[in-house]
Amino acid sequence: PDFLTISFGVKGExxxxxxxxxxxxxxxxxxxxxxxxxxxxxxxxxxxxxxxFTVVGYALYFYTYSTWKGRSLYLEDLYxxxxxxxxxxxxxxxxxxxSVGRSKQCVRLQLSVLNWNTPSRDFYAAKGGQDLTVSEGWxxxxxxxxxxxxxxxxxxxx
Amino acid sequence: PDFLTISFGVKGExxxxxxxxxxxxxxxxxxxxxxxxxxxxxxxxxxxxxxxFTVVGYALYFYTYSTWKGRSLYLEDLYxxxxxxxxxxxxxxxxxxxSVGRSKQCVRLQLSVLNWNTPSRDFYAAKGGQDLTVSEGWxxxxxxxxxxxxxxxxxxxx
Numbered sequence: 001p002d003f004l005t006i007s008f009g010v011k012g013e014x015x016x017x018x019x020x021x022x023x024x025x026x027x028x029x030x031x032x033x034x035x036x037x038x039x040x041x042x043x044x045x046x047x048x049x050x051x052x053f054t055v056v057g058y059a060l061y062f063y064t065y066s067t068w069k070g071r072s073l074y075l076e077d078l079y080x081x082x083x084x085x086x087x088x089x090x091x092x093x094x095x096x097x098x099s100v101g102r103s104k105q106c107v108r109l110q111l112s113v114l115n116w117n118t119p120s121r122d123f124y125a126a127k128g129g130q131d132l133t134v135s136e137g138w139x140x141x142x143x144x145x146x147x148x149x150x151x152x153x154x155x156x157x158x
Numbered sequence: 159p160d161f162l163t164i165s166f167g168v169k170g171e172x173x174x175x176x177x178x179x180x181x182x183x184x185x186x187x188x189x190x191x192x193x194x195x196x197x198x199x200x201x202x203x204x205x206x207x208x209x210x211f212t213v214v215g216y217a218l219y220f221y222t223y224s225t226w227k228g229r230s231l232y233l234e235d236l237y238x239x240x241x242x243x244x245x246x247x248x249x250x251x252x253x254x255x256x257s258v259g260r261s262k263q264c265v266r267l268q269l270s271v272l273n274w275n276t277p278s279r280d281f282y283a284a285k286g287g288q289d290l291t292v293s294e295g296w297x298x299x300x301x302x303x304x305x306x307x308x309x310x311x312x313x314x315x316x
Contacts, residue, residue: 036223065194090309115295128305137273147286151248
């Protein structure tokens with residue numbers, strides 16, 4: 001959908017042309033064993049946005065897995081165009097989970113939030129969401145290709 | 159493989175019978191669009207473990223996705239039986255990445271580490287791995303099914 005191209009294009013402009021982002025998303029999301037899935041919110045033609053779009057929101061997500069608990073859903077992006085934001089964020093997340101999570105028997109919904117985003121963190125906490133970084137001490141670690149080459153040298157045997 | 163059943167069974171005993179874990183892993187990992195993938199380390203029959211296993215290690219992983227960067231690999235579990243731990247952890251992670259990450263064009267390898275696990279955290283940092291919880295402030299948040307029902311009520315419109 002064109003809307004997705006544009007939304008992702010905004011992010012993509014930091015690294016490459018919009019066209020390239022579009023090709024990547026097609027390749028990665030619409031192949032056999034896709035790397036992500038996407039739900040779009042579509043409205044009737046007569047209610048289209050100022051710019052003429054009928055796809056006015058999306059949720060981009062993928063599945064993660066715990067050998068302790070089984071299938072989880074990870075919500076990477078949840079976006080609705082400002083002019084179509086009629087329902088609250090919690091309802092949007094719940095609608096998303098009910099559309100995908102239940103049918104795929106996912107026992108958890110996970111997401112990440114930035115430390116400084118206290119309104120969202122407070123909201124998630126008030127709803128019973130567990131901040132695993134605070135309660136259990138989990139940290140995200142990321143390596144990119146170059147750093148991976150360093151891993152093999154002088155590492156402890158554990 | 160039987161080894162996997164046993165390894166996962168140890169974790170699974172907290173919640174259900176080993177047989178149930180085995181059925182879940184078969185269902186979720188060996189279906190169309192699997193929820194996880196697994197690499198196993200196999201040795202020749204004549205070198206089998208004391209208990210008679212030839213599969214002596216595994217890496218359990220899945221793919222995540224960033225609309226900024228594209229495909230990532232997430233390493234959930236990396237296990238080698240103590241009696242077969244000949245190479246260091248860094249080499250094991252690099253071998254894993256080279257077996258899977260490069261062929262799938264993943265631009266990142268990600269994993270999680272607990273706050274108190276300072277030897278691992280120091281090691282990852284020394285190798286150039288970025289602790290995103292420290293450097294950017296990312297927190298993990300988890301909802302389970304019951305809490306998801308609460309989300310819809312009295313949530314801010316953002």
